[in-house]
Amino acid sequence: MNLISIFSKYPTQESCLEHLETVRWGDNPTCPHCRSDKVARKNELDKVGRWNCHACKSSFNVLSGTIMQKTKVPLQKWFLAIGLMANAKKSLSSCQLARDLDVRQQTVGYMQTRIRVAMVNRERHLLQGIIEADETYLGGKPLLKFIKDNVEPAGSLLMTDEWKGYGGVKNFMQHAVINHSTAYAEGSVHTNTIEGFWSLLKRAWYGSHHHYGVPYTLLYVAEACWKYNERKNVDPFGGFIRGCFA
Numbered sequence: 128m129n130l131i132s133i134f135s136k137y138p139t140q141e142s143c144l145e146h147l148e149t150v151r152w153g154d155n156p157t158c159p160h161c162r163s164d165k166v167a168r169k170n171e172l173d174k175v176g177r178w179n180c181h182a183c184k185s186s187f188n189v190l191s192g193t194i195m196q197k198t199k200v201p202l203q204k205w206f207l208a209i210g211l212m213a214n215a216k217k218s219l220s221s222c223q224l225a226r227d228l229d230v231r232q233q234t235v236g237y238m239q240t241r242i243r244v245a246m247v248n249r250e251r252h253l254l255q256g257i258i259e260a261d262e263t264y265l266g267g268k269p270l271l272k273f274i275k276d277n278v279e280p281a282g283s284l285l286m287t288d289e290w291k292g293y294g295g296v297k298n299f300m301q302h303a304v305i306n307h308s309t310a311y312a313e314g315s316v317h318t319n320t321i322e323g324f325w326s327l328l329k330r331a332w333y334g335s336h337h338h339y340g341v342p343y344t345l346l347y348v349a350e351a352c353w354k355y356n357e358r359k360n361v362d363p364f365g366g367f368i369r370g371c372f373a
């Protein structure tokens with residue numbers, strides 16, 4: 128969904144809440160604290176979107192447990208921030224987004240961190256099949272340990288460049304090497320896919336952020352991974368909103 132669609136489809140706090148309630152609960156609202164469906168909307172006009180749970184006597188809204196919980200920023204601005212970030216190939220600086228949304232930069236930084244946290248893939252599976260590995264200068268764990276921790280070696284083929292750090296790979300799995308001083312691909316052996324991902328990450332680095340603080344590096348990588356994995360999704364905004372409740 129592009130920005131114009133988000134802006135016109137969700138013009139108010141109420142319309143944003145209604146959309147989130149539909150995505151989260153469909154026709155069966157449930158209490159996020161005790162999972163009971165013995166719930167009812169509060170009637171007070173100043174409590175739009177709030178519900179009472181008759182089972183555990185708590186009060187809640189659809190944002191409970193999400194990145195937007197207890198936010199004071201209007202939900203339309205959250206929706207626009209998500210739409211802008213999801214569509215920005217080179218990522219967005221907090222200065223830029225603060226200007227776009229007319230929100231203080233500090234607040235936008237907080238929103239962006241939360242959006243990036245939601246982009247972290249929590250479903251961790253070992254990689255299988257044909258796998259490309261490559262290294263880029265960001266620092267991190269020793270590479271062999273990283274490969275052992277994340278790859279199912281049985282039946283898999285790891286494709287890398289000739290960097291000597293991969294020297295021990297052949298001891299535990301099939302390993303194909305492409306020597307970049309002579310060619311960038313030999314038949315189906317290449318590292319073009321992973322290098323495409325690095326270029327996405329580096330474009331965000333050079334184009335928008337200029338430097339990452341160490342504690343945030345994984346969040347910037349998570350954002351780049353999320354965008355890479357969603358690149359064929361026609362509605363990354365919708366995918367993100369659904370992911371908030373996954």
Ligand SMILES: [Zn+2]
Binds near residue numbers: 158159162163182184
């Ligand atoms: Zn409850």
